[in-house]
Amino acid sequence: MKITIDGQKYEAQYGEYILDVARRNNIFIPTLCHLEALPGQGNCRLCIVEVLEGKRRRVVVSCSYPVKGEIEVLTNSERIRKMRKNIVRLLAAAAPDSDFMKELQKEYGLQGEERFQVTRGEDCILCGLCVRACEELGIYAISTVNRGITKKVSTPFTEPSEVCIGCGACAYVCPTGSIKVKEEGGKREIWGKTFALLPCPSCGKYFITREELEYVQAKTGLAPEKILCEKCRQEQAGRKMGDVFKDIAMK
Amino acid sequence: MVFFKRKPVKTVLVCCGTGCLANNSLEVYEGLKKRIEGAGVRARIRPVTKATGCNGLCERGPIVKIQPDDIFYCGVKAADVDEIFERSVLNDEIITRLLYRDTSTGERVKSHRETEFYKRQYKIALRNIGEIDPASIDDYMERDGYRALKKVLTSMSPQEVMAEIEKSGLRGRGGAGFPTGVKWKQCERVEALPKYVVCNGDEGDPGAFMDRSIMEGDPHSVIEGMLICAYAIGAEKGFIYIRDEYALAIKNMTTALEEARKRGFLGQNILQKGLNFDIEIVRGGGAFVCGESTALMASIEGRVGEPRVKYIRSVERGLWDKPTVLNNVETWANVPVIINRGAQWFRSIGTEGSPGTKVFSLVGKVKNTGLIEVPMGITLREIIFSIGGGIPRGREFKAVQTGGPSGGCIPKELLDLPVDFDSLTESGSMMGSGGMIVMDDTTCMVEVARYYLQFLAEESCGKCVPCREGIKQMLGILEDICAGRGREGDIDLLLDIGATLQEASLCGLGKTAPNPVLSTIRYFREEYEEHIRNKYCPAGVCKELTEFYIDIDACRGCGLCEQKCPVGAISGERRRTYTIDGTKCIKCGQCREACRFGAIKNRGRRHEDNH
Numbered sequence: 001m002k003i004t005i006d007g008q009k010y011e012a013q014y015g016e017y018i019l020d021v022a023r024r025n026n027i028f029i030p031t032l033c034h035l036e037a038l039p040g041q042g043n044c045r046l047c048i049v050e051v052l053e054g055k056r057r058r059v060v061v062s063c064s065y066p067v068k069g070e071i072e073v074l075t076n077s078e079r080i081r082k083m084r085k086n087i088v089r090l091l092a093a094a095a096p097d098s099d100f101m102k103e104l105q106k107e108y109g110l111q112g113e114e115r116f117q118v119t120r121g122e123d124c125i126l127c128g129l130c131v132r133a134c135e136e137l138g139i140y141a142i143s144t145v146n147r148g149i150t151k152k153v154s155t156p157f158t159e160p161s162e163v164c165i166g167c168g169a170c171a172y173v174c175p176t177g178s179i180k181v182k183e184e185g186g187k188r189e190i191w192g193k194t195f196a197l198l199p200c201p202s203c204g205k206y207f208i209t210r211e212e213l214e215y216v217q218a219k220t221g222l223a224p225e226k227i228l229c230e231k232c233r234q235e236q237a238g239r240k241m242g243d244v245f246k247d248i249a250m251k
Numbered sequence: 252m253v254f255f256k257r258k259p260v261k262t263v264l265v266c267c268g269t270g271c272l273a274n275n276s277l278e279v280y281e282g283l284k285k286r287i288e289g290a291g292v293r294a295r296i297r298p299v300t301k302a303t304g305c306n307g308l309c310e311r312g313p314i315v316k317i318q319p320d321d322i323f324y325c326g327v328k329a330a331d332v333d334e335i336f337e338r339s340v341l342n343d344e345i346i347t348r349l350l351y352r353d354t355s356t357g358e359r360v361k362s363h364r365e366t367e368f369y370k371r372q373y374k375i376a377l378r379n380i381g382e383i384d385p386a387s388i389d390d391y392m393e394r395d396g397y398r399a400l401k402k403v404l405t406s407m408s409p410q411e412v413m414a415e416i417e418k419s420g421l422r423g424r425g426g427a428g429f430p431t432g433v434k435w436k437q438c439e440r441v442e443a444l445p446k447y448v449v450c451n452g453d454e455g456d457p458g459a460f461m462d463r464s465i466m467e468g469d470p471h472s473v474i475e476g477m478l479i480c481a482y483a484i485g486a487e488k489g490f491i492y493i494r495d496e497y498a499l500a501i502k503n504m505t506t507a508l509e510e511a512r513k514r515g516f517l518g519q520n521i522l523q524k525g526l527n528f529d530i531e532i533v534r535g536g537g538a539f540v541c542g543e544s545t546a547l548m549a550s551i552e553g554r555v556g557e558p559r560v561k562y563i564r565s566v567e568r569g570l571w572d573k574p575t576v577l578n579n580v581e582t583w584a585n586v587p588v589i590i591n592r593g594a595q596w597f598r599s600i601g602t603e604g605s606p607g608t609k610v611f612s613l614v615g616k617v618k619n620t621g622l623i624e625v626p627m628g629i630t631l632r633e634i635i636f637s638i639g640g641g642i643p644r645g646r647e648f649k650a651v652q653t654g655g656p657s658g659g660c661i662p663k664e665l666l667d668l669p670v671d672f673d674s675l676t677e678s679g680s681m682m683g684s685g686g687m688i689v690m691d692d693t694t695c696m697v698e699v700a701r702y703y704l705q706f707l708a709e710e711s712c713g714k715c716v717p718c719r720e721g722i723k724q725m726l727g728i729l730e731d732i733c734a735g736r737g738r739e740g741d742i743d744l745l746l747d748i749g750a751t752l753q754e755a756s757l758c759g760l761g762k763t764a765p766n767p768v769l770s771t772i773r774y775f776r777e778e779y780e781e782h783i784r785n786k787y788c789p790a791g792v793c794k795e796l797t798e799f800y801i802d803i804d805a806c807r808g809c810g811l812c813e814q815k816c817p818v819g820a821i822s823g824e825r826r827r828t829y830t831i832d833g834t835k836c837i838k839c840g841q842c843r844e845a846c847r848f849g850a851i852k853n854r855g856r857r858h859e860d861n862h
Binding site: 094143 | 555559560562711717719720723727740744747750
């Protein structure tokens with residue numbers, strides 16, 4: 001079916017999210033809590049768009065609104081821009097020192113906050129990506145706890161988690177860098193738990209916790225000596241690629 | 252031939268609802284039971300859970316009713332047991348001093364039915380409450396219980412059942428007002444199996460207790476309603492989600508489920524008609540947001556009670572992603588009556604767009620507080636002034652807050668507004684689950700808005716940005732205004748952020764959260780402006796903006812204010828006049844409450860602008 005986005009017609013599949021259709025066609029809709037690997041959370045509300053369906057005109061989040069009919073979408077109407085600006089302003093007051101938020105503020109023409117209560121010291125914007133990442137890995141070491149203004153991301157009872165494998169996926173997906181990972185002397189500390197790191201079988205650099213290694217082994221069936229650090233893995237892939245090209249050239 | 256008219260067996264009903272229990276009604280029940288059984292009298296005694304304040308009379312509990320004469324005693328103590336037994340059970344005398352005194356007429360009345368309070372009510376959802384022992388399935392069946400279930404199983408097809416409910420125009424009593432019959436049909440149409448039937452008993456609005464009353468006092472009506480839906484949509488499993496604080500509701504519902512199973516109303520092959528259905532109770536942890544349908548389902552599944560986006564509705568993918576019908580307790584309690592008496596009859600009550608009745612918990616600055624069930628379309632004026640008996644202490648009505656914490660405040664200009672789903676929404680408030688809080692002229696509307704936002708800031712699930720951060724900032728601004736730190740432009744900013752919350756929030760909680768602010772700005776804008784510009788709280792509530800003084804022309808020198816003042820800020824001479832020492836006064840307002848001559852007045856305090 002065809003849907004209209006900002007006046008142009010685009011092909012869309014039944015059930016496809018508006019955001020995916022837009023991205024495929026290079027229409028920019030800003031997002032915060034959306035990653036391609038962890039889509040459809042609908043938490044940050046930055047990706048709101050207006051949907052016109054018959055007489056109905058409503059605001060929806062494009063990351064999780066499935067296309068079911070020939071709708072018309074406005075991604076950047078005045079109404080939407082105003083609300084997005086408010087959302088950025090609200091978030092910036094919650095995480096004023098985060099570079100990420102500063103960047104967004106600039107983008108939306110917002111200057112220093114004068115009226116809202118600004119909370120310093122915490123850069124987390126509760127986008128939920130870390131929790132989602134941990135869940136997707138099947139670890140469930142962290143979760144959001146409490147509710148309302150006291151909501152935060154935490155391990156159970158803010159104690160070191162028994163199930164955490166120290167993989168750092170949560171910190172990796174965090175847009176504001178608010179999850180602290182300390183790495184020195186062959187040790188990694190995250191969420192109040194310290195892990196011993198193991199060296200890369202190829203370059204010898206410490207890179208993985210024993211728990212994560214076991215997890216990767218169980219998932220992939222690879223022998224420990226085949227599990228390399230990111231850099232060596234890339235190099236190896238590069239070499240393989242090179243060999244392939246060489247083969248082709250020889251033929 | 253001579254016929255002896257047999258004297259009817261007397262039934263003594265002792266309220267054992269939460270409110271009455273707190274006032275030792277159990278002692279009264281035990282005492283009367285012992286007397287009646289000991290004397291071998293032909294009388295029945297039954298403990299009855301009566302909704303706390305269901306007739307507005309439970310604030311005068313414990314309540315004892317004697318049938319068939321419909322004698323209504325209130326404020327009964329264990330010491331009254333002997334007298335009640337001797338005079339009203341053995342004989343047909345009435346003990347005048349225990350009768351209820353009508354607040355409007357000041358007269359003692361024999362039956363609560365004779366009161367102004369009761370006359371205008373129409374009971375459908377509360378039909379059995381206070382009349383039956385909730386632990387007795389026989390009591391329920393005596394009053395047409397499970398007759399509707401038999402009717403649908405023996406003579407109606409699922410389609411006919413859904414058509415009947417749809418025709419009745421019943422709308423969801425949890426607040427949103429979605430047509431119940433349409434919801435059932437949508438769910439029935441989805442092909443996936445299994446399907447679930449859920450009852451939302453996570454009543455969270457402060458001051459609202461209609462659902463609790465029904466679950467405590469008439470649990471079988473909810474079960475029967477759910478059974479009828481299960482038959483209609485083809486579900487085999489149901490859940491009743493009750494917040495754990497409702498201990499008695501959980502207990503009575505558990506007993507009711509067991510009884511229903513024993514009688515073959517739940518389980519396999521119900522009434523030999525091939526219907527399989529059973530219900531499980533799930534206890535909620537008391538988070539306000541779990542009353543939101545998708546958060547409630549997440550909670551039943553054992554996940555964090557957070558709502559999800561509802562672009563695919565629960566009737567398609569609800570509990571465990573299966574088609575689910577979720578209705579509120581009061582909605583379920585309406586269903587059996589509609590089946591028994593027909594859609595036509597139901598439509599004859601209430602209005603065209605909102606047929607039937609609605610239960611409200613009427614509280615606040617009103618003479619008769621409690622649970623009331625009234626036909627839709629009744630005006631706010633009738634509810635507050637006829638049923639509620641008006642505002643106590645001769646004060647003036649200022650506003651009524653409907654729809655719970657995220658409802659809105661309706662001013663006196665709209666007192667003749669008919670109460671139904673659409674009119675309330677149009678006025679900037681909402682039906683909600685039926686909370687109704689009456690406010691008088693000593694209520695500050697800015698402070699009211701601040702109070703509700705405080706509640707919502709704590710109860711928002713915190714998942715989406717507009718709701719979590721928006722409520723927090725709106726609350727901060729309101730706190731500033733109440734403390735005299737309001738700034739020019741604050742009202743517009745509140746309106747702006749409020750509009751973003753309404754549109755961009757994830758669930759109903761966030762979308763309606765700005766209502767208390769937006770509706771008070773809409774109707775009481777000048778009160779906000781007084782706070783911001785003149786640093787003056789007209790109602791004399793915001794402490795930083797209030798100074799109490801005694802109007803010497805009105806003061807009679809009775810000295811009551813001096814007695815009431817907790818900090819000794821008032822001094823003077825009897826029969827002359829009194830003064831308040833502003834440096835000591837903590838602005839609690841007790842003197843103003845106490846003064847019979849309206850001599851205690853409030854004025855603004857000059858504040859330096861601290862921009």
